[in-house]
Amino acid sequence: MRIGIIGAGQMARALGNGWAAAGHEIRYGKRGETRETVEFGDVTLLAVPVSALTEVLGQGSFDGKTVIDCTNAFEPDSGSMVLAEDAVAERIANEAPGARVVKAFNLCAAEVWEASERVFEGRRLAVPLCGDDAEALAQVEELVHDLKAEPVRAGGLNRARYLEAMSAFVVGMWFAGADARAVLPPLEAAFAVED
Template identity: 65%
Template sequence: MRIGIIGAGQMARALGGGWAAAGHEIALGARTSARAEAAAAAIGHGAKATTVAEAVAFGETTLLALPVSALEEVLTEHRETLTGRTLIDCTNAFAPDAGGFKLSEPAVAERIAATVPGARVVKAFNLLAAEVWAGPERVFEGRPLTVPLCGDDAEAVATVAGLAEDLKLRPVPAGDLARARYLEATSAFVVGLWFAGHDARAMFPPLESAFAVADD
């Protein structure tokens, strides 16, 4: 698949590196050619360094690997080209403060869908750090790493599920795009715990122990 990546930072490299290694064609668009070239070189496997406009035009699927503050400008400028495309939203609107991490804005994924009404937005990959997505480990404590996906378009969700599988991850459809707000809130909450040095994973028992009484 042709994947356009907008942004040249940690998430662009982490996810782009895995998809390029899985055989996808990558065009990485950044504000400056030097940044695009450095990120494309880090991704390797023939990833192309382009302008933002060229990456948008290239991608059958587009990863928005941008700070939330940049989205409105980029999406508005490229709205026409992005209409009908699958857009992967991995962003988090974090406002770090003394108490941990708080959401600084309303649900980002829904705002993206409102800014580009024809785009097929899928929220994914926002829960974990770029290092985890880039790392070699895909199974922790015997459990495959699961990626929840939220979106309104079943075909786009299936596309992103396939891209998660290409990274040796286990995709799980997790409801419509309105539920992305819970993914965004979960990320703020859990990352706050991790930064405070707590084992967020220990909050949850395994599935078989999650309910005292099984539902019929």
């Protein structure tokens, strides 16, 4: 698969290097190279700050393209885990009509994708995906598998805002020194009883 990556930061490199190791063709493009990067890829990863999205999306046509949104609308190094925007993936879909947007890869830091291990406490790392296009979701599922993680369809693009809020909450816990994985029991211990 050909993957165009818009961004030059740690997340862009971590995911891009993982996909290159799995045999995909990768092209990195900075903000001013959006059109060429989108044209190159079967899939385009947006790995830029949320503040740059309007500029990036205005520089090329994303019509019919699968676009992976891994952005988060907070600055993790600022110490404040407050969302500056509560529906980034939906905004991308609105500003890039015709794009097949999938929210993914926004819950883990780049260091997780740079590491060789994807199994923690005997469980493979799961990557929630939110999107409305079945073909785009299937492409992103393949890319998740290629990084040795497990894709989980988490609903339509309208549910991506919950992933975005979850990232702020979970990252805030990690920065506070709490183990976010300890908040929820494993699947076999989680059940609901109807009232």
